[in-house]
Amino acid sequence: xxxxxxxxxxxxxxxxxxxxxxxxxxxxxxxxxxxxxxxxxxxxxxxxxxxxxxxxxxxxxxxxxxxxxxxxxxxxxxxxxxxxxxxxxxxxxxxxxxxxxxxxxxxxxxxxxxxxxxxxxxxxxxxxxxxxxxxxxxxxxxxxxxxxxxxxxxxxxxxxxxxxxxxxxxxxxxxxxxxxxxxxxxxxxxxxxxxxxxxxxxxxxxxxxxxxxxxxxxxxxxxxxxxxxxxxxxxxxxxxxxxxxxxxxxxxxxxxxxxxxxxxxxxxxxxxxxxxxxxxxxxxxxxxxxxxxxxxxxxxxxxxxxxxxxxxxxxxxxxxxxxxxxxxxxxxxxxxxxxxxxxxxxxxxxxxxxxxxxxxxxxxxxxxxxxxxxxxxxxxxxxxxxxxxxxxxxxxxxxxxxxxxxxxxxxxxxxxxxxxxxxxxxxxxxxxxxxxxxxxxxxxxxxxxxxxxxxxxxxxxxxxxxxxxxxxxxxxxxxxxxxxxxxxxxxxxxxxxxxxxxxxxxxxxxxxxxxxxxxxxxxxxxxxxxxxxxxxxxxxxxxxxxxxxxxxxxxxxxxxxxxxxxxxxxxxxxxxxxxxxxxxxxxxxxxxxxxxxxxxxxxxxxxxxxxxxxxxxxxxxxxxxxxxxxxxxxxxxxxxxxxxxxxxxxxxxxxxx
Amino acid sequence: xxxxxxxxxxxxxxxxxxxxxxxxxxxxxxxxxxxxxxxxxxxxxxxxxxxxxxxxxxxxxxxxxxxxxxxxxxxxxxxxxxxxxxxxxxxxxxxxxxxxxxxxxxxxxxxxxxxxxxxxxxxxxxxxxxxxxxxxxxxxxxxxxxxxxx
Numbered sequence: 110x111x112x113x114x115x116x117x118x119x120x121x122x123x124x125x126x127x128x129x130x131x132x133x134x135x136x137x138x139x140x141x142x143x144x145x146x147x148x149x150x151x152x153x154x155x156x157x158x159x160x161x162x163x164x165x166x167x168x169x170x171x172x173x174x175x176x177x178x179x180x181x182x183x184x185x186x187x188x189x190x191x192x193x194x195x196x197x198x199x200x201x202x203x204x205x206x207x208x209x210x211x212x213x214x215x216x217x218x219x220x221x222x223x224x225x226x227x228x229x230x231x232x233x234x235x236x237x238x239x240x241x242x243x244x245x246x247x248x249x250x251x252x253x254x255x256x257x258x259x260x261x262x263x264x265x266x267x268x269x270x271x272x273x274x275x276x277x278x279x280x281x282x283x284x285x286x287x288x289x290x291x292x293x294x295x296x297x298x299x300x301x302x303x304x305x306x307x308x309x310x311x312x313x314x315x316x317x318x319x320x321x322x323x324x325x326x327x328x329x330x331x332x333x334x335x336x337x338x339x340x341x342x343x344x345x346x347x348x349x350x351x352x353x354x355x356x357x358x359x360x361x362x363x364x365x366x367x368x369x370x371x372x373x374x375x376x377x378x379x380x381x382x383x384x385x386x387x388x389x390x391x392x393x394x395x396x397x398x399x400x401x402x403x404x405x406x407x408x409x410x411x412x413x414x415x416x417x418x419x420x421x422x423x424x425x426x427x428x429x430x431x432x433x434x435x436x437x438x439x440x441x442x443x444x445x446x447x448x449x450x451x452x453x454x455x456x457x458x459x460x461x462x463x464x465x466x467x468x469x470x471x472x473x474x475x476x477x478x479x480x481x482x483x484x485x486x487x488x489x490x491x492x493x494x495x496x497x498x499x500x501x502x503x504x505x506x507x508x509x510x511x512x513x514x515x516x517x518x519x520x521x522x523x524x525x526x527x528x529x530x531x532x533x534x535x536x537x538x539x540x541x542x543x544x545x546x547x548x549x550x551x552x553x554x555x556x557x558x559x560x561x562x563x564x565x566x567x568x569x570x571x572x573x574x575x576x577x578x579x580x581x582x583x584x585x586x587x588x589x590x591x592x593x594x595x596x597x598x599x600x601x602x603x604x605x606x607x608x609x610x611x612x613x614x615x616x617x618x619x620x621x622x623x624x625x626x627x628x629x630x631x632x633x634x635x636x637x638x639x640x641x642x643x644x645x646x647x648x649x650x651x652x653x654x655x656x657x658x659x660x661x662x663x664x665x666x667x668x669x670x671x672x673x674x675x676x677x678x679x680x681x682x683x684x685x686x687x688x689x690x691x692x693x694x695x696x697x698x699x700x701x702x703x704x705x706x707x708x709x710x711x712x713x714x715x716x717x718x719x720x721x722x723x724x725x726x727x728x729x730x731x732x733x734x735x736x737x738x739x740x741x742x743x744x745x746x747x748x749x750x751x752x753x754x755x756x757x758x759x760x761x762x763x764x765x766x
Numbered sequence: 767x768x769x770x771x772x773x774x775x776x777x778x779x780x781x782x783x784x785x786x787x788x789x790x791x792x793x794x795x796x797x798x799x800x801x802x803x804x805x806x807x808x809x810x811x812x813x814x815x816x817x818x819x820x821x822x823x824x825x826x827x828x829x830x831x832x833x834x835x836x837x838x839x840x841x842x843x844x845x846x847x848x849x850x851x852x853x854x855x856x857x858x859x860x861x862x863x864x865x866x867x868x869x870x871x872x873x874x875x876x877x878x879x880x881x882x883x884x885x886x887x888x889x890x891x892x893x894x895x896x897x898x899x900x901x902x903x904x905x906x907x908x909x910x911x912x913x914x915x916x
Contacts, residue, residue, distance in 0.1 A: 451890075468878055476870070484868070492868065493859060502875050630787060
C-alpha cells in the first residue's frame with residue numbers, strides 16, 4: 110500500500126513539475142505575479158511529492174518488501190538496517206529518485222530563497238527548474254520506475270553488492286548528488302539571465318551562493334568516494350582516472366572555474382558571457398556524468414547499473430537540455446555587454462588565466478574519457494586512455510595553475526603591480542622552496558619531482574598566509590590594528606584562504622603519497638613476517654568471524670617499529686553467501702598523517718602448511734589527501750556565509766531604510 | 767542480468783595490486799622493478815579499465831608472465847610494448863601512442879590553452895572604451911539618481 114502511495118506521489122511530483130513549468134512561464138509572459146507565485150507553489154508541491162515517494166521507497170527497503178522489484182534485486186533481509194536504508198539509493202532506480210529529490214528540493218529552495226530576484230528573472234528560473242524536473246521525473250516514472258512490483262514475490266532478496274555495503278554508501282551519494290544537482294539552479298539562473306538579456310553584478314551575486322553550495326557538496330562527495338575506494342577496493346589507490354571518477358571531476362572543475370569567473374562578473378561586470386557559459390556547462394557536465402555512469406558506454410571499476418536503453422534516453426535528455434541551453438546562449442550571448450577594461454597584469458587577467466587552465470584541465474579529462482569512444486566509432490580502432498595519459502597532460506596544466514594561485518589575490522583590479530606582488534610573496538616563496546629542498550635532502554629515496562610537488566604544496570599554503578598577512582598588515586602595523594583587520598575580514602576572504610590552503614594540503618598529501626609509498630607482499634604462514642617501510646609485521650593468527658550476512662577470515666597482524674609495538678591490525682577477507690562474493694576488509698593503522706595499510710589475501714594450501722597472501726602498504730601523509738579537500742569544502746561553506754551573499758539581506762536593508 | 771555479471775567481475779578482481787604476488791616475482795629485484803613499471807602502462811584487456819599491475823584476472827596474470835619473461839631475457843620496454851601491440855593492438859596500452867590518429871587527444875588540452883590565450887590577448891588589445899550609455903540606460907540612470915522606481 111505504501112509503495113502505491115509512493116508511486117502515486119511520484120506521479121504527482123511529475124504533474125506539479127509540469128505545472129511549475131507552465132505556470133511560471135505564463136507568469137513571465139503575462140507578467141502576472143499571481144501565476145508566478147502559483148508556479149513557486151507548484152515547485153514546493155513537487156518537492157513534497159518527491160519526498161513522499163522517496164520515503165515510501167525507503168520504507169520498502171527497511172521492511173524488506175520483496176514484492177517491489179527494486180528491493181528484491183538490491184536488498185536482503187539479513188542486511189544491517191543502515192545498509193537497508195542506504196540501499197534506497199544503491200541501485201539505478203533509487204539513485205535516479207534521489208537525483209529527482211535533489212532536483213525538486215533545489216527547485217523549491219530556489220523558489221523560496223530567491224525573494225530578492227527580479228520577478229521576470231525568477232519566473233524564468235523557476236520555469237526552467239520545472240522543465241528539468243519534468244524531464245527527469247518523466248524518465249524516472251516511465252523508464253526506471255523504482256516502485257515496479259513483481260508478480261512472483263521472491264522469499265529473499267538478491268542482496269546488494271557487498272562492495273557497496275559500507276557506511277560510506279549512506280553519505281557519499283547524497284553529497285555527490287547534492288553537488289551534481291545543485292548545479293541545476295545555476296543552469297536555470299543562466300537560462301533566465303539569457304532570456305531576460307541581463308547578466309550583471311547582481312546576477313553574478315545570485316549565482317555565487319548556489320555554485321558555492323553545489324561545489325562544496327561535490328567536493329565532500331568526491332572526497333568521500335575517493336576515501337571509500339581507497340579502503341574498500343584494497344588497492345591502496347585513491348584516484349584511478351576511471352571514467353566514473355572523471356564524470357564527477359568534470360563538473361567540479363567547471364564549478365571551480367565558475368566560482369572564479371563569477372567574481373570577475375560581480376566585481377567588474379566583465380566576462381559575463383563566459384560566466385553564463387560556465388553556468389550552463391556545469392550542470393551539462395553533471396548530466397553527462399549521470400549518463401556515463403549508467404549507460405554502460407564506458408567500462409569502469411565503480412560501474413553502476415548498466416542498461417543501454419536507459420543510456421540512450423539519458424543521452425537524449427542530456428542532448429536536448431544542454432543543447433537548448435547552449436543554443437539560447439549562442440543566440441543571446443552576443444548581446445551581453447563586455448564589461449570593464451583591464452590590463453594584462455591585473456586580478457581580472459589572473460582569474461581569466463585560472464579559467465583558461467581549468468578549462469584546459471577539464472578538456473583533458475573530457476578527452477581522456479570520451480576520445481577512446483569517438484576514435485573507435487570513427488575508425489574502428491580501440492585504444493585505451495589510462496593514468497599515464499592524465500599524468501602527462503592534466504598534471505602539468507594543474508602545476509602551472511597552482512604556481513599562479515597565491516599571486517592572484519594580491520593583484521589589484523584593473524591594473525596590478527607585478528613587482529609589488531613579487532615583493533610581498535618572496536618570503537613565502539623562499540620558505541616553500543626551502544621546504545622542497547629539505548624534503549629532497551632528507552626523504553629517501555631522493556625524488557626531484559616529488560620534492561618539487563611538495564614545494565608547490567607548501568607554496569600554496571605559505572602564499573595564502575602571505576596574502577592574509579598583507580591584508581591585515583601583520584608585523585608592520587600595531588598588533589591591535591592587525592587584530593581589528595583580521596576580525597573585520599569578510600567571510601568570503603576567509604573562505605578563499607581556507608580553500609587555497611586546503612588545496613595546498615591536498616597537493617602535499619598527493620605528492621608525498623604518490624612519490625614515496627611503499628609496498629610489500631608475501632605469502633605468510635602463521636608466525637610469518639614481512640617488512641614494509643620502517644615497520645615489521647607478524648601474522649599471529651587467523652580466526653573465523655561470523656558477520657550478520659557474511660562469514661570472514663580475520664587475521665591478527667602485529668606491527669612493530671624498531672621493536673616497539675605500533676598497532677594490532679585485523680584485516681578480514683569476507684565471503685557473502687547471498688551473492689557468493691568475496692571482499693577484502695582492509696585494516697588501516699593511522700600513524701600520524703600516514704597510513705599503514707594492510708590487506709589479507711587468499712589462503713593457499715600448496716605447501717606443507719597453509720599460507721595467506723598478506724599485502725601491506727606504507728602510504729605517507731595519506732590522511733592529507735582527504736583532509737585537504739575537507740578544508741576546501743569548509744572554505745566554500747565559510748564563503749557561503751558571507752554577508753554579501755546572504756539571501757534576502759538587500760531586502761531587509763531596504764525595509765529598514 | 768547484466769548488473770550481476772558486472773558485480774561478479776568486480777568481486778573477481780577484488781584481491782588487487784595482484785602484481786605484487788610473491789609467487790610471480792622475478793629473482794632479480796632490479797628486473798622486477800622494471801617489469802612493475804611496464805605493468806602500469808599495460809591494460810588488462812578483459813577488465814574494467816585496470817592495468818595488469820592491479821588486476822587479478824587470469825589474462826592479466828598471463829600478460830604479466832609474458833612481460834616478466836621478456837624482461838628477464840633482457841628486452842627493453844619499447845621492445846616489449848611493441849610485442850604486445852603486435853599481438854593485442856593499441857588497446858593494450860594505457861598510454862595511447864602519440865600518433866596522428868591520437869593527435870586530438872594529446873594536443874586538445876594545449877589547444878584549449880592556446881585558444882584561451884589568443885582570446886584573452888584579443889580582449890586586452892581591443893581595449894576600446896565602453897560605449898556611451900544608450901538612451902534607455904541614460905533614462906534609467908536618471909530615474910535611479912532621482913530615487914524614482916526603476
